[in-house]
Amino acid sequence: MSRSAALAAVALLALAPGCAITPIEDARQELLLSWGAWLLDRYDATAAAADALETQVEALCAAPDAAGLAAARDAWDAARRPWKEAEVFAFGPYSEEPIRLGPKVDFWPARPDSVRAVLADTAPIDASQLGAPAKGFAAIELVLWDPDGAPLAALAAEPRRCAYLAAVVPDLAARVRELRAVWDPAGQDFLGELTAAGERDTQYASLQLAFGEVVNRVGYLLENIRAEKLGKPLGVTAGSAQPERVESPFSGRGLGDIRDNLVGARRLLLGDGAGDLGLDGYLRGRGRHLAPLLTARFDAALAALDALDAPLTAAIEADPASVEALFDRVGELQRAVQVDVLGALSVTVGFNDADGD
Structure with missing residues (x-):
């Protein structure tokens, strides 16, 4: 379809x-x-x-x-x-x-x-x-x-x-x-x-709760990138470096996985410029102009990712400072979503139930 x-x-x-x-x-x-x-x-x-x-x-x-x-x-x-x-x-x-x-x-x-x-x-x-x-x-x-x-x-x-x-x-x-x-x-x-939340008997009691679920999931994804996909392999959130925990370790696609995650998150928040809707249009309708902030944070995260020219496992060992820079930029993007965006929507940050598998 x-x-x-x-x-x-x-x-x-x-x-x-x-x-x-x-x-x-x-x-x-x-x-x-x-x-x-x-x-x-x-x-x-x-x-x-x-x-x-x-x-x-x-x-x-x-x-x-x-x-x-x-x-x-x-x-x-x-x-x-x-x-x-x-x-x-x-x-x-x-x-x-x-x-x-x-x-x-x-x-x-x-x-x-x-x-x-x-x-x-x-x-x-x-x-x-x-x-x-x-x-x-x-x-x-x-x-x-x-x-x-x-x-x-x-x-x-x-x-x-x-x-x-x-x-x-x-x-x-x-x-x-x-x-x-x-x-x-x-x-x-x-x-x-x-x-159909709020219109029929569904898992979510209201459209606001259903809407908040998806927007919260953008924040969770960014949190998982920062803490699980970067922080644990790097040793920032796990005490010691665990490069074997990177995603797609055998193909060396770990950074590509993160890039694709960011592309998907950006699509939901900013649209794709081809008629598909992004959250920024809804925010503008509420008088909140967050697209410049979000665009800058996405661009910064992607630039930090582009600065890494080796597979993530190798970069953790050879250039941990650049991986830490990516970790920091994703954290800034996460805060923009979980503080600025969720605050503008009156959505509470929920519990991240991701378990890494």
Whole structure:
């Protein structure tokens, strides 16, 4: 489904008979509808890229060579990008039981021993029977960038590695589509829990609470980047440096993951300039002009990220001062969201329930 089609579908929720909503609530609802359409689009892009990854992995396993390995790695990266942009929505069916699909797609920190245990076993591989640490992005990453040796030689010498990829790569696409279906108004409609809050019996008692949930999640994401993705590996929030805790450690994509997170957060707050709504327009309507502050803070964080020209693990060891600068800039952006933005919206900073996986 295209983004415009998704927006049209979720907009029907706002037009249900008997709905009496104030103009301010209409604006909040319109934002939630736009954000929901964007989320569905990001999940569509992830699933489509995961399908392409499956095709590349099949070709690689049929004839292992350097070009095939590079193509499979590029396909993994292409699937990773829209998924990480959407991480601000890591709540509801992403993280909560009984569904909790997020860790099945993107378990972190990675647990290499869980993957190696499957590779060392001889039983048939059934992705539905694997625990979250043994499948998803991190598991596929380990096989394609094996830190223990030459991944291409291992793929050629150990048929089980290709059998493993043949099980977990399609499962990745399936779990992303399952998560999308839970959010989809035409599916289980978790999105309606937000957009129809206060109009029907939903998880959120009012549209203000639903709206505050999403805006709070932007702050949580920035807090997680600062404390978990940078602070713990750097040793700032964990007592001693733990570079092995970086995200996407085998591919060296940790900084790319952070960049994609920031792109997604910026999209929600500032829009994309192509008709998709951002929170800044709503704030302007309330007489609060925070776009210059937010733009400056995003630009500063991205500039600090761009100043790092090595994978995050290497940068922590070779240039910790530059990583600390990124840590500080993300902290300044986090404060702008959790103090200035939430204050302007009369939204209380909530409890960050993220647990790192």
